[in-house]
Amino acid sequence: MNLISFSRVSVRVVVDGRDAPKTLLHDFSLELSERRIGVIGANGSGKSTLLRLLNGLVEPSAGTVTVGGADTVTDVRRVRGNVGFVFTDPLSQLVMPTGREDVELSLRRSVKNSKERAARAESVLDRFGLLHLADQSIYELSGGERQLLALAAVLAVNPGVLVLDEPSTLLDLRNRELLRRTLAGLDQQVIMSTHDLDLALDMDRVLVVESGRIVFDGGAAEGVALYRALCAASLGELPHESAPR
Numbered sequence: 573m574n575l576i577s578f579s580r581v582s583v584r585v586v587v588d589g590r591d592a593p594k595t596l597l598h599d600f601s602l603e604l605s606e607r608r609i610g611v612i613g614a615n616g617s618g619k620s621t622l623l624r625l626l627n628g629l630v631e632p633s634a635g636t637v638t639v640g641g642a643d644t645v646t647d648v649r650r651v652r653g654n655v656g657f658v659f660t661d662p663l664s665q666l667v668m669p670t671g672r673e674d675v676e677l678s679l680r681r682s683v684k685n686s687k688e689r690a691a692r693a694e695s696v697l698d699r700f701g702l703l704h705l706a707d708q709s710i711y712e713l714s715g716g717e718r719q720l721l722a723l724a725a726v727l728a729v730n731p732g733v734l735v736l737d738e739p740s741t742l743l744d745l746r747n748r749e750l751l752r753r754t755l756a757g758l759d760q761q762v763i764m765s766t767h768d769l770d771l772a773l774d775m776d777r778v779l780v781v782e783s784g785r786i787v788f789d790g791g792a793a794e795g796v797a798l799y800r801a802l803c804a805a806s807l808g809e810l811p812h813e814s815a816p817r
């Protein structure tokens with residue numbers, strides 16, 4: 573496994589109209605070498621920001637982040653060659669008109685021969701049960717089909733680390749199960765944010781993020797239980813009439 577290292581990292585941004593910068597992630601250090609790592613927490617707690625540090629999409633305001641020894645700021649090309657990132661919204665990732673073309677585009681650097689590339693794309697699409705949709709416009713696909721396609725396009729190039737930002741939000745029960753099995757069978761190191769607590773329970777290590785701080789780092793069952801307790805506590809603080817029924 574790659575060693576993912578966060579050393580004295582914090583993320584702050586200047587927001588228009590505010591005097592002081594807003595802190596998205598408060599100072600933290602972590603070393604991650606497990607195969608399956610889950611990141612859970614409330615909306616806006618900082619999960620995506622944490623994941624985006626891993627491929628240089630977000631740069632730390634202080635401290636350093638390295639993946640497999642490569643610094644995500646000074647060695648970003650190497651990092652991006654090693655880290656595959658699957659976004660929550662597949663349309664922000666799929667750039668070609670059809671799924672087949674998108675997977676082939678992913679493979680362009682690693683497979684120079686066009687026939688070989690086409691065969692590899694076919695086999696990747698087949699693995700995700702997407703072959704029958706391969707030549708359809710991505711705008712005609714359902715959200716879940718697009719989400720699987722985005723995952724297939726990233727996995728096609730066999731990255732060392734797979735980062736997934738809420739990968740199951742649009743998936744039906746069957747495809748969620750397909751995702752679970754796919755993740756369980758991958759050789760890659762996986763780091764994933766999710767609101768799906770069943771998926772989180774499959775992880776070897778779970779981080780709970782709360783208001784930009786990592787408030788738990790440990791086993792999945794314990795992390796999920798803590799997150800449930802935090803949710804219950806915050807609902808208890810709401811005025812009665814705004815609590816969900």
Ligand SMILES: Nc1ncnc2c1ncn2[C@@H]1O[C@H](COP(=O)(O)OP(=O)(O)OP(=O)(O)O)[C@@H](O)[C@H]1O
Pocket residue numbers: 585587594596613614615616617618619620621622
């Ligand atoms: N570039 C930015 N400028 C200002 N605020 C930002 C920026 N990026 C993120 N934020 C804020 O930082 C906080 C954390 O955002 P982030 O997307 O990391 O949360 P999240 O835990 O992934 O949320 P969700 O579960 O809703 O996807 C949010 O309050 C968000 O509005």
